[in-house]
Amino acid sequence: MSTRQRRLNRLCLPLTILIAFIGGCADLKKSKPILPIREYEKMIVGNLYADYVGTQNCLAACHEHDKLKLSFDASTMGAQLKKESGMPLVDCESCHGPGSLAIKGLTREMVEMNAAKGIKTACDFKTLIDLKNLPATAQSLTCLKCHTVNATFNLHNWNAGLHALNEVSCFDCHDIHAGPDLKVTPLASGRLCFSCHQAAQAQFSLPSHHPLKEGRVFCIDCHNPHGGFADHNLHQDTVKETCVQCHPDKRGPFLYEHADVMDNCANCHSPHGSVNNKLLNAREPFLCLQCHEGHRLNTEEGGSASAERARAFYTRCTDCHSTLHGSDVPSTSGGGRFIR
Numbered sequence: 001m002s003t004r005q006r007r008l009n010r011l012c013l014p015l016t017i018l019i020a021f022i023g024g025c026a027d028l029k030k031s032k033p034i035l036p037i038r039e040y041e042k043m044i045v046g047n048l049y050a051d052y053v054g055t056q057n058c059l060a061a062c063h064e065h066d067k068l069k070l071s072f073d074a075s076t077m078g079a080q081l082k083k084e085s086g087m088p089l090v091d092c093e094s095c096h097g098p099g100s101l102a103i104k105g106l107t108r109e110m111v112e113m114n115a116a117k118g119i120k121t122a123c124d125f126k127t128l129i130d131l132k133n134l135p136a137t138a139q140s141l142t143c144l145k146c147h148t149v150n151a152t153f154n155l156h157n158w159n160a161g162l163h164a165l166n167e168v169s170c171f172d173c174h175d176i177h178a179g180p181d182l183k184v185t186p187l188a189s190g191r192l193c194f195s196c197h198q199a200a201q202a203q204f205s206l207p208s209h210h211p212l213k214e215g216r217v218f219c220i221d222c223h224n225p226h227g228g229f230a231d232h233n234l235h236q237d238t239v240k241e242t243c244v245q246c247h248p249d250k251r252g253p254f255l256y257e258h259a260d261v262m263d264n265c266a267n268c269h270s271p272h273g274s275v276n277n278k279l280l281n282a283r284e285p286f287l288c289l290q291c292h293e294g295h296r297l298n299t300e301e302g303g304s305a306s307a308e309r310a311r312a313f314y315t316r317c318t319d320c321h322s323t324l325h326g327s328d329v330p331s332t333s334g335g336g337r338f339i340r
């Protein structure tokens with residue numbers, strides 16, 4: 001290799017890094033800028049030249065949205081009335097913005113005449129807020145103007161959550177017009193979550209898994225879809241607290257604790273699923289051998305060759321150490337060896 005070639009080679013790595021760096025910057029530039037919240041608020045004000053006309057007027061001329069209106073009226077949101085006026089508290093324009101321009105010039109007669117000719121009459125929906133194409137933050141603000149932290153306590157960590165931070169909006173999970181049920185039922189949540197979290201879907205299909213598909217455990221038992229301060233949007237502060245909700249026998253405190261290993265169940269278990277029995281991260285004895293040495297038993301009385309050979313080749317440490325999650329019963333030597 002000539003010196004020149006060698007010098008070129010030496011340049012190669014820094015160059016690749018530089019190019020990768022510039023490439024990275026270009027990507028950053030492409031990603032959407034984060035605007036001050038005021039900017040998002042402006043996007044959901046609606047058309048400044050339009051007036052509010054009320055749901056009755058919105059729908060008076062045509063029946064195109066009858067089914068949608070029926071479902072909406074039957075929903076908790078649609079059923080809310082203003083005490084003083086008896087008028088709906090939430091109506092079409094609460095989200096879609098003022099609608100006078102959209103229905104301007106539309107009359108029942110015109111709609112019916114068109115219908116007779118087989119023509120569908122649409123309102124001028126381009127004058128309404130383009131909810132579908134708003135940035136996620138603005139979409140969520142549409143809902144958050146009513147579902148404030150005080151009104152909907154469940155949402156008080158929304159802004160700190162990984163969904164809000166990653167441009168997932170309320171609309172992505174709550175299909176307002178799908179039917180009268182605005183909430184996502186636990187059973188439906190699995191399908192909903194899987195639509196974006198394919199890795200989790202794969203994990204729940206592994207031979208050992210929490211019975212999610214069987215309908216006994218749900219994503220939202222462990223995760224808060226509305227975000228939280230805990231890692232991974234967990235409902236509880238820690239992994240252990242999450243798990244002992246349903247496995248209280250593992251909560252402790254025990255007289256003999258398995259050190260602080262037990263503070264994080266994920267040290268040994270994969271919460272969604274695993275190829276190994278009991279959701280274990282690794283098979284025994286390898287799971288234990290990550291932190292412990294294999295051992296032989298005390299062979300003082302009647303020490304035999306077979307015990308010697310057993311030195312490090314136990315296959316299941318838990319055959320003897322069956323209370324490894326913690327125990328109140330001392331072992332024969334008086335220590336806590338997690339042997340019943």
Ligand code: HEC
Pocket residue numbers: 055058065068069072077090091092093094095096131132171176177
């Ligand atoms: C709580 C907020 C909210 C209210 C109240 C509301 N909508 Fe909507 N509407 C939405 C959202 C969100 C979308 C869907 C945007 C998207 O596709 O992402 C939507 C979409 C629509 C669509 C388009 C449907 C489609 O299939 O593309 C129509 C039509 C509509 N709404 C009519 C109405 C009417 C009529 C009312 C009053 C009875 C109403 N909306 C009340 C939030 C609302």
Ligand code: HEC
Pocket residue numbers: 076077080089090091094095142143144145146147151152170171174176182183184
């Ligand atoms: C104009 C005010 C207003 C707006 C805007 C609004 N909501 Fe609501 N929403 C309410 C009220 C009032 C209720 C009924 C009381 C309650 O359950 O808090 C409600 C109920 C709900 C419920 C059902 C709660 C339950 O326990 O059954 C869901 C889900 C919901 N809203 C989601 C949304 C989403 C998503 C948006 C944005 C597309 C939105 N809301 C926009 C006022 C509003």
Ligand code: HEC
Pocket residue numbers: 140143144147152153154155158163168169170171172173174183184185189220225226
């Ligand atoms: C990742 C999916 C997801 C997103 C995003 C999401 N939700 Fe929800 N939401 C759910 C699920 C699942 C439930 C039902 C389970 C529960 O109560 O935790 C629910 C329940 C609710 C309820 C009824 C329960 C309650 O706390 O009163 C309201 C209201 C609500 N969501 C509003 C919103 C609003 C407003 C937003 C946006 C700021 C939003 N949600 C974003 C999935 C989501």
Ligand code: HEC
Pocket residue numbers: 190193194197199200201204210212217218219220221222223232239242266271272
């Ligand atoms: C039994 C409780 C439990 C259930 C049910 C559960 N999760 Fe998890 N999930 C966890 C825990 C605990 C972690 C954190 C794991 C860690 O710390 O290594 C996690 C991590 C995650 C992560 C982060 C990436 C990863 O794999 O580490 C995603 C995404 C996730 N869960 C999505 C889901 C979805 C979607 C569902 C429903 C289909 C679901 N989870 C059901 C407990 C659960």
Ligand code: HEC
Pocket residue numbers: 162163166168172173189192193194195196197219220223224225231232233234
């Ligand atoms: C519209 C797509 C979408 C839907 C629907 C959705 N998520 Fe997410 N979720 C995301 C994105 C994007 C992120 C952030 C990137 C990531 O970590 O995967 C995220 C992050 C998460 C995390 C944190 C992952 C981590 O690395 O710690 C959890 C947990 C989670 N989602 C659970 C859920 C659950 C439970 C549901 C159903 C109620 C759900 N998601 C529905 C898109 C979605």
Ligand code: HEC
Pocket residue numbers: 208209210211216217218221222239242243244245246247265266269270271277278279
């Ligand atoms: C919502 C309740 C719930 C939560 C929360 C929960 N589990 Fe479970 N867990 C179950 C159910 C139900 C089973 C199945 C029991 C059965 O089939 O007898 C199970 C089974 C298990 C099993 C045995 C699997 C097998 O193959 O026998 C392990 C290990 C386990 N869970 C660990 C955890 C860990 C670790 C966490 C925290 C990340 C956790 N669980 C959180 C409900 C829960």
Ligand code: HEC
Pocket residue numbers: 240243244247250251258261262263264265266267268269278280284287318324325
């Ligand atoms: C040091 C590793 C380790 C840690 C940490 C750990 N486990 Fe386990 N767990 C195991 C092993 C190994 C088994 C299998 C035992 C067997 O096959 O008899 C098991 C089995 C289980 C089972 C099913 C059998 C039973 O005893 O009910 C549950 C449920 C369980 N663990 C929950 C938890 C919870 C909850 C935590 C956190 C508080 C946790 N584990 C922490 C190693 C661990």
Ligand code: HEC
Pocket residue numbers: 258259260261267268284287288289290291292317318321324335336337338
């Ligand atoms: C993540 C590391 C880790 C894993 C995995 C682990 N342990 Fe431990 N274990 C510890 C620590 C740390 C201690 C406390 C050591 C001490 O106090 O000397 C401990 C203590 C013990 C003790 C009691 C020792 C004593 O001196 O009292 C036994 C027995 C034990 N572990 C068995 C197991 C078995 C069986 C497994 C596999 C199912 C396992 N451990 C998996 C870290 C681990």
Ligand code: HEC
Pocket residue numbers: 285288289292293294295297312314316317318319320321331332333334335337339
């Ligand atoms: C045939 C039963 C048996 C098997 C299998 C077994 N052990 Fe033990 N283990 C014991 C006994 C008995 C003691 C001593 C108990 C006492 O001192 O009271 C012990 C003690 C220990 C201790 C504490 C050692 C010390 O020096 O204080 C650790 C750590 C341990 N075992 C880990 C393991 C691991 C890891 C495995 C799997 C590779 C395993 N054991 C398999 C029976 C067993």
